[in-house]
Amino acid sequence: MTDHRDELQAGEYVLGLLEGPTLAEFERRLAHDRILQTAVANWREHFSAIDANVTPIEAPATLLEKIETSIGRAGTVERASGFRERLWSNIAFWRGTSFAGVAASLALAMVVVSLAGRATPKPIVVAVMQTAEMSPGAIVNAFADGSLTIVPLKDFVVPEGQTMQLWTLWDKTTGPVSVGLLARSKSLHFKRSDLPRGNDQLYEITLEPAGGSPTGKPTGPVLVKGFATTPRI
Amino acid sequence: MSADGNNYAQLLAACGRGDRSALRVIYDGEARKMIGVAMRILKRRELAEEIVHDAFVQIWRFSSRYDPGLGSARAWMFAIVRNRAINALRDGARETSAPDDEINSAMDRESGTENAFDRLAEGSALKRCLEQLDAKRRFAVLLAYVEGLSHGEIAARLNVPLGTCKSWITRSLAQLRECLA
Numbered sequence: 297m298t299d300h301r302d303e304l305q306a307g308e309y310v311l312g313l314l315e316g317p318t319l320a321e322f323e324r325r326l327a328h329d330r331i332l333q334t335a336v337a338n339w340r341e342h343f344s345a346i347d348a349n350v351t352p353i354e355a356p357a358t359l360l361e362k363i364e365t366s367i368g369r370a371g372t373v374e375r376a377s378g379f380r381e382r383l384w385s386n387i388a389f390w391r392g393t394s395f396a397g398v399a400a401s402l403a404l405a406m407v408v409v410s411l412a413g414r415a416t417p418k419p420i421v422v423a424v425m426q427t428a429e430m431s432p433g434a435i436v437n438a439f440a441d442g443s444l445t446i447v448p449l450k451d452f453v454v455p456e457g458q459t460m461q462l463w464t465l466w467d468k469t470t471g472p473v474s475v476g477l478l479a480r481s482k483s484l485h486f487k488r489s490d491l492p493r494g495n496d497q498l499y500e501i502t503l504e505p506a507g508g509s510p511t512g513k514p515t516g517p518v519l520v521k522g523f524a525t526t527p528r529i
Numbered sequence: 530m531s532a533d534g535n536n537y538a539q540l541l542a543a544c545g546r547g548d549r550s551a552l553r554v555i556y557d558g559e560a561r562k563m564i565g566v567a568m569r570i571l572k573r574r575e576l577a578e579e580i581v582h583d584a585f586v587q588i589w590r591f592s593s594r595y596d597p598g599l600g601s602a603r604a605w606m607f608a609i610v611r612n613r614a615i616n617a618l619r620d621g622a623r624e625t626s627a628p629d630d631e632i633n634s635a636m637d638r639e640s641g642t643e644n645a646f647d648r649l650a651e652g653s654a655l656k657r658c659l660e661q662l663d664a665k666r667r668f669a670v671l672l673a674y675v676e677g678l679s680h681g682e683i684a685a686r687l688n689v690p691l692g693t694c695k696s697w698i699t700r701s702l703a704q705l706r707e708c709l710a
Contacts, residue, residue: 300703307702310608311673312615313680337600342709343674344604345655347611349648352561353568359578360556363585364549 306335310343320429327428328517417441422527423499425520433520436462436499442489448481452519457506463514464491465498472500477508497524537602544592552589555606560585563610569641570614570677580617584610615677642668642675658708666697670705673698 305322308314314322326332419437427433427450434448446462454460459479463472476486478501500521502514509515535558543551560581567577587609595605646667649656659667669687672678678686684694 303706304699304702307706308698311670311698312611312677313673313698315619315679333599337604338709340604340608341600342655342705344601344607345649345653346645346671346674347562347566347607349645349650350562350565350569353564353574353577355560355564355581356578359560359582360553363552363556363582363589366582366586367549367552367589 302332303335306332307339310336310339324428418529419527420493421495421497421524423497423522423524425499425501425522427520428518434501436522436524438491438493438524440493442487442491442493444475444486444488444491445483446478446486447483448478451481452501454480454503458503458516459506459508460501460519461504461508461514461516462486463498463500463502465500466492466494472498472514474508474512475499477504493524495524495526498522499524537606538595538597541588541592541595541602541605544589552585555588556585559603559606563607566607566610567614569675570611570618576617577614580610580613584613587613611677618677619679642671645671645675654709658705661708662701662704666701669694669697670701 305314305318309319309322309326322332326336417439419439421438423436423438424432425434425436432449433452434446434450437445437447439445444462452460459477461477462475464475465472473491475488475491476484478484498521500514501519502509503516503519504514505516535554537555537558540551540555544555563581563584564574564577567580568574571577571580584606588606595602599605646656646659649659659670662670665687669683672683672686680695680698681691683698684691687694689697
């Protein structure tokens with residue numbers, strides 16, 4: 297049974313009335329919470345009766361053509377990187393945003409990288425990991441010697457008895473591989489030589505029980521995630 | 530199944546397998562209504578068409594994400610349209626292009642918020658439950674759904690304080706929830 301308050305909030309969400317941090321927090325929960333998803337679906341179903349009675353407006357003949365041209369392009373993208381798309385939580389999906397936010401925050405990463413770049417080796421790939429609200433949450437730099445640094449860009453709340461765990465994923469069959477644990481929101485250097493450092497490789501941080509995931513695969517909520525890109529240094 | 534006999538869940542599954550003719554069937558069945566829904570929110574035909582274009586691309590690309598356990602395929606697709614339209618509205622899209630006055634006045638007469646309630650099918654659960662709400666509160670809820678207005682915009686339209694508007698809507702939702710259960 298859904299909490300009364302959750303159901304009302306789900307109703308406000310469907311009406312389009314949640315905004316700002318309330319919306320962000322609701323969507324963060326919605327990504328994982330099946331009961332909340334059901335509450336949203338129920339309101340949506342009831343209110344959709346209103347859409348059924350809208351006065352139809354004739355579409356210009358060119359609209360279908362444009363759509364088919366666009367899906368021709370999108371179709372290719374989907375087949376090439378379908379897995380990558382599916383990894384995204386449905387938040388970006390419902391927001392109607394795509395990877396535009398990644399491009400924006402990559403600009404920020406470039407600044408961080410170039411400031412740090414003078415004294416340290418240059419990373420082969422950089423990943424800006426984003427929060428569910430699509431704001432930059434942490435940056436991963438992966439270097440030629442196999443080491444990685446993680447630079448959190450915000451204070452993540454880590455509840456008692458839990459830890460943050462950094463994962464990377466480059467191959468669907470292998471699944472996510474643990475890079476290491478982060479007890480707090482602080483920069484960390486990981487010495488690893490066994491991980492690939494490819495473009496489009498996924499990095500993500502999840503919240504796990506203290507000591508790391510008991511199963512060796514992510515079990516907790518995803519705090520941030522992002523894909524690696526070669527920096528233009 | 531929709532009223533016109535299309536099984537949208539099956540059509541979405543076909544889209545997921547790359548079957549473009551399935552998307553065309555969905556388009557033929559719903560695109561005009563989708564433009565209508567986006568128009569009520571954005572009041573600009575060009576913007577509404579753009580939203581429906583983007584929505585169809587999204588429906589195509591993510592058709593395999595539709596989960597039949599979470600409501601009808603039709604409600605899922607219209608939620609995509611409404612979400613995109615409301616996002617565009619909040620991003621200020623409406624201010625940057627000229628209004629379609631002619632279409633607007635026709636829209637207002639036929640399918641504006643004023644008539645959205647009357648046009649609901651008799652005997653539908655939503656109509657029966659909305660009927661039980663005080664007229665002003667019902668109108669506040671409909672302004673949000675039909676025109677995509679925010680709390681602040683609804684308060685201004687109804688000339689009531691923001692707090693009053695918020696509590697009207699919360700209480701209306703509580704009443705609706707009870708009635709629809």
